[in-house]
Amino acid sequence: LLLAYDPAKRLARLHVNLNNGLVGVKLMYELIDDVPALRDAPGAAELNVSRGEVRYTDVHFAYGERPALHGLTLTAQAGKMTALVGSSGAGKSTLFSLVERFYDPQSGSIEIDGQDISKVTVASLRRNIAMVTQDTILFDMTIRENIALGRPEASEEDILQAAQDANAHEFIIAQPGGYDAMAGEGGSRLSGGQRQRIAIARAMLRNAPILLLDEATSALDAESEAKVQSALTRLMQGRTTLVIAHRLATVRDADEIHVMDRGRLAESGNHAELYAADGIYRRLCDLQFREPDQAKV
Ligand code: ATP
Numbered sequence: 106l107l108l109a110y111d112p113a114k115r116l117a118r119l120h121v122n123l124n125n126g127l128v129g130v131k132l133m134y135e136l137i138d139d140v141p142a143l144r145d146a147p148g149a150a151e152l153n154v155s156r157g158e159v160r161y162t163d164v165h166f167a168y169g170e171r172p173a174l175h176g177l178t179l180t181a182q183a184g185k186m187t188a189l190v191g192s193s194g195a196g197k198s199t200l201f202s203l204v205e206r207f208y209d210p211q212s213g214s215i216e217i218d219g220q221d222i223s224k225v226t227v228a229s230l231r232r233n234i235a236m237v238t239q240d241t242i243l244f245d246m247t248i249r250e251n252i253a254l255g256r257p258e259a260s261e262e263d264i265l266q267a268a269q270d271a272n273a274h275e276f277i278i279a280q281p282g283g284y285d286a287m288a289g290e291g292g293s294r295l296s297g298g299q300r301q302r303i304a305i306a307r308a309m310l311r312n313a314p315i316l317l318l319d320e321a322t323s324a325l326d327a328e329s330e331a332k333v334q335s336a337l338t339r340l341m342q343g344r345t346t347l348v349i350a351h352r353l354a355t356v357r358d359a360d361e362i363h364v365m366d367r368g369r370l371a372e373s374g375n376h377a378e379l380y381a382a383d384g385i386y387r388r389l390c391d392l393q394f395r396e397p398d399q400a401k402v
Contacts, residue, residue, distance in 0.1 A: 149226045158183040166211055181347050187345075188356050204234065205236065232311075235313040236317040237301075237304050237316070238319040252310060255311040270340075271303070273305070313344070317348075320352055362375060
């Protein structure tokens, strides 16, 4: 129930209000980019991303009385794939919420290319970040409009390109109505794998240097899974990616894995190093990762 306060989850319920027609599309864009409304610091500068390094330094954060991060320090290297793993409640999603500034830490700092994110405008910060999560919100509007949420001013050509890069174009044109087909409430007219590819297309269109990815835990059929994975690989190319990893293939591919344990950083390294170290990571690996292709190591 506590998770009900999570901004991403609150957003997911927005379609209920949106579908009564009282809320215009423009407001919807604002909701996606500015939820919840957070005031810029006086004299806030525009975030200027050159390399895309994300650094958390000694971050303490609690949801009210409930502590989530206890002095967490970690870096996601520019242009690399950094995987976050850890048992439920370790604080992985909280790291995403903080870098998006859905909340501010009680102490410590988060910097992107050396700029403290609490000192830049929220709009410039969020323009530079794309997030794809298990329940990325699809609204009951056309598929084209759902993709365009990534960048409202995008041209038709850009939208088509993003859909193609996301392996979504083919299934879209196979729908009656194609890009003008309605996605259904919460994307209910689409399969799980199709919804994910629309979410990926939206992120492609946003073309942000920093990508936050929460891998789906729900299983897709093999063909859909393969299409989602190849689209994600394309999306990650050249971006700093922080991924909450649920798949063994992902941690194997990650440049660096940070293992979180109860709000702290417990272990860091690549898959082979961490597995050999025979610590928390190894236990998690043996328990947690969904294994589509059987082999454990
Ligand atoms: P999971 O894998 O289950 O998503 P996680 O590693 O992402 O877990 P977080 O969601 O970051 O963990 O949660 C860290 C701690 O903060 C947990 O104790 C959780 O119960 C608490 N928490 C998370 N979101 C909220 C919230 N919106 N309000 C209150 N407490 C929260």
